Amino acid sequence: xxxxxxxxxxxxxxxxxxxxxxxxxxxxxxGAQFRFQLLWSLALGTLMVILLVEMSGRFAAxxxxxxxxxxxxxxxxxxxxxxxxxxxxxxxxxLGAEIGGxxxxxxxxxxxxxxxxxxxxxxxxxxxxxxxxxxxxxxSTSILGMVALCFxxxxxxxxxxxxxxxxxxxxxxxxxxxxxYWLLAVSIMGxxxxxxxxxxxxxxxxxxxxxxxxxxxxxxxxxxxxxFGAVIxxxxxxxxxxxFQSKGIRVDSVNQAALALTEAFPFWGxxxxxxxxxxxxxxxxxxxxxxxxxxxxxxxxxxWGESLDPGKDARFSMTYTVGILVAAxxxxxxxxxxxxxxxxxxxxxxxxxxxxxxxxxLMNDRRTLRDKANGIFANVGTALIVLISFVLFVVTIPLLxxxx
Amino acid sequence: MKLRHALAACLVLTACASDSQKFSDSLxxxxxxxxSVHMVSRAWIGNRVPVRFARQLVDEATxxxxxTGQSIASLDVDQAERSEALDELTRATQATxxxxxxxxxxxxxxxxxxxxxxxxxxxxxxSLSSRAQxxxx
Numbered sequence: 001x002x003x004x005x006x007x008x009x010x011x012x013x014x015x016x017x018x019x020x021x022x023x024x025x026x027x028x029x030x031g032a033q034f035r036f037q038l039l040w041s042l043a044l045g046t047l048m049v050i051l052l053v054e055m056s057g058r059f060a061a062x063x064x065x066x067x068x069x070x071x072x073x074x075x076x077x078x079x080x081x082x083x084x085x086x087x088x089x090x091x092x093x094x095l096g097a098e099i100g101g102x103x104x105x106x107x108x109x110x111x112x113x114x115x116x117x118x119x120x121x122x123x124x125x126x127x128x129x130x131x132x133x134x135x136x137x138x139x140s141t142s143i144l145g146m147v148a149l150c151f152x153x154x155x156x157x158x159x160x161x162x163x164x165x166x167x168x169x170x171x172x173x174x175x176x177x178x179x180x181y182w183l184l185a186v187s188i189m190g191x192x193x194x195x196x197x198x199x200x201x202x203x204x205x206x207x208x209x210x211x212x213x214x215x216x217x218x219x220x221x222x223x224x225x226x227x228f229g230a231v232i233x234x235x236x237x238x239x240x241x242x243x244f245q246s247k248g249i250r251v252d253s254v255n256q257a258a259l260a261l262t263e264a265f266p267f268w269g270x271x272x273x274x275x276x277x278x279x280x281x282x283x284x285x286x287x288x289x290x291x292x293x294x295x296x297x298x299x300x301x302x303x304w305g306e307s308l309d310p311g312k313d314a315r316f317s318m319t320y321t322v323g324i325l326v327a328a329x330x331x332x333x334x335x336x337x338x339x340x341x342x343x344x345x346x347x348x349x350x351x352x353x354x355x356x357x358x359x360x361x362l363m364n365d366r367r368t369l370r371d372k373a374n375g376i377f378a379n380v381g382t383a384l385i386v387l388i389s390f391v392l393f394v395v396t397i398p399l400l401x402x403x404x
Numbered sequence: 405m406k407l408r409h410a411l412a413a414c415l416v417l418t419a420c421a422s423d424s425q426k427f428s429d430s431l432x433x434x435x436x437x438x439x440s441v442h443m444v445s446r447a448w449i450g451n452r453v454p455v456r457f458a459r460q461l462v463d464e465a466t467x468x469x470x471x472t473g474q475s476i477a478s479l480d481v482d483q484a485e486r487s488e489a490l491d492e493l494t495r496a497t498q499a500t501x502x503x504x505x506x507x508x509x510x511x512x513x514x515x516x517x518x519x520x521x522x523x524x525x526x527x528x529x530x531s532l533s534s535r536a537q538x539x540x541x
Contacts, residue, residue, distance in 0.1 A: 111456040176537075177429075247443060248526070250436040252468075255461045259443055262452045270453045 007220050014053075014225010015232065017200070019148045020284030021101035022094075022191030022348070023233045024277060025341040028257045030184045031240030033177070033250050036160070036168030039234060041185040043169050045192030046230035048388065050222050051381045052356070055363050055374070056198040057218035060205035062372045067202040069298035071358045074365065083354040084299055090351060091196055091292040093344040095323060096330030098285035099125070100337030104254050105278030108270070115334045122328030125285055129320055134207045134306035137290070141283030147276050151235035154264035158242035165238065183399040186392055187342055190349030192230070196291035198355060203294040207305055212372065239264065254338045289327075293320040343400070350396040352389035360386055423479045424539060427486070430472050430479075431533040434493060435526060437465040437472075441500050442522045445515050448507065459507045466500045469493060482539070489532055496525040 030038040056067055063070060072080045102125075103117035110117075129137065174181035210218070239260050244251060251257050261269030290306055297304035297316045310317035331337060360382045363374040374382065441462050448458040473493040476486060499521045506514030 108457065111454075111460065247439045248432075248435045248530075249439045249443065250432070252433065252436065253464060255457070255464055256436075256440050258457065258461075259440070259447060259453070262447050266450065266452050270447075270457070 007217055010221035011224045014221055015229045017287055018226055018229020019232050019280045021097050021281050021341050022345045025338055026187045026191045026345055027233050027236040028240045028251045031237035032244035035241040035245050036165045038185055039168035040171045041188040042233055045189040048385050049192050050226045052198055053201055054222040056202040057205050060202040061210040061214045062212055063368045066206045066298055067199050068295045070362055072299050092327050095288045095327035097341040097344050098281045099328050100331035101281030102278055103331050104337050105274045108258055108274035115332055118328045118332035122324045126321055126324045129289055130310055137286050141286055144279045145283050147279050148232050150272050151232055151239055154261055155235040155238035157264040160238050160242055179402045183403045186349045186396050187345040190345035194348050195355045196288045199295050200287045200291040289320045289324055292323040346396050346400050349392040353393050356386045356389045423481050427479050427481045428536040430476050431529055431536055434472050435529045437468050438522055438526045441465045445503055449512055449516055462500055462504045469497045492528055
């Protein structure tokens, strides 16, 4: 019974963790400009994230160590130093984008500019992380995150052509605007494969005191949580395709995206969109803030744990405090949340090898994982992911330059 | 040899878009913003979005149309096509300003009356865009 509840809550967390500002922005732009043609990118990213999340959970359950700690121990401080700095910058940018998303949702509701909301949002978020325990944060944001299911209902209400949607699951070449097409394909994968998710998930498994008996739970949670999260994102792409693409609207601004649900839900679509963005970004912002603190604390060997009183792990708490403050400054200075998100998601994709290569090596360490190390199937899957990561690493920066 | 191929691929990917491509992109942007103004105006008339949001979006669209006009003016494309596009943009911007003023007065009839003009601008921008794309290819 206890495991069943944990599976249910874990799946909810998976869904909540999957859907954030990155998926919202990239999905809305992809649907508006290329209809269902980029669904393949979401499907590919989802298969990759399921494999990686399952492995990060398995590693934590068997070794009782979270990923940053394990990477530092296995590869040494010198090897880990540069990826660590890059990941911290990426965490701050992602956190800035998520805080920008919450501020934008508040702008929709109040008409007060998002820049004015950024610092108050940062303070409230810090207060929430300071006061709440890990489980309270995890479960409250995940359960509220179910509001994102509205995209699935809205996509059904538009009655999209099924054969065209299925065709979108296979990669195809764009008829026009090839640069934007490939940049969006890369950014969708960057949004799905955000590094913070793996660090948060493995650290969460250690906080929840997972052991080898949780491997089944881990497998179900990673497949179902990420799978349902992807279905919600697919719903968003479909809604934006049906609403915007037929009218020739490209989502170049977050304000345009706010019209997405007004046709499926005429009287409450606008408010529902604002709530969905606010809740999804709040959940993700908490996860990114904690992931930042986990990564820094584990790298320096500090005491860490969101379930501990902040006085008992002061450096851990100080890390997310400073992180939130710095990240909130980005939207507070007026940086457009949509542009910040697109840049961050593209960088996520570029830096994927930093996450995937240590995975491949750690998951084959039989001294630590014994019979739970990767088998042939998982290794082939991870090798393919590493290969795709390198392709993304090579093409993303040129695409960004060309698109700008 | 492989390195040479990789460098060539990077150069192709980072190569700047031509002015005719930028012209075509600008027309697509114009169409997108005009369609957004049309959609949000209809949504406001149908009481589906608050007036403050509608005003914000139409104001943003007006600024973007002005910016696109400045960008088109600096492009090295066929002079007749460029003049036609700039004239169309000027008239379209006037129409969005008219909607903005009507929204500020909360004048439902005023907004409703301006919608056919926006639809006509969208059609004309579409036609310009098709011609621009044909000349790009």
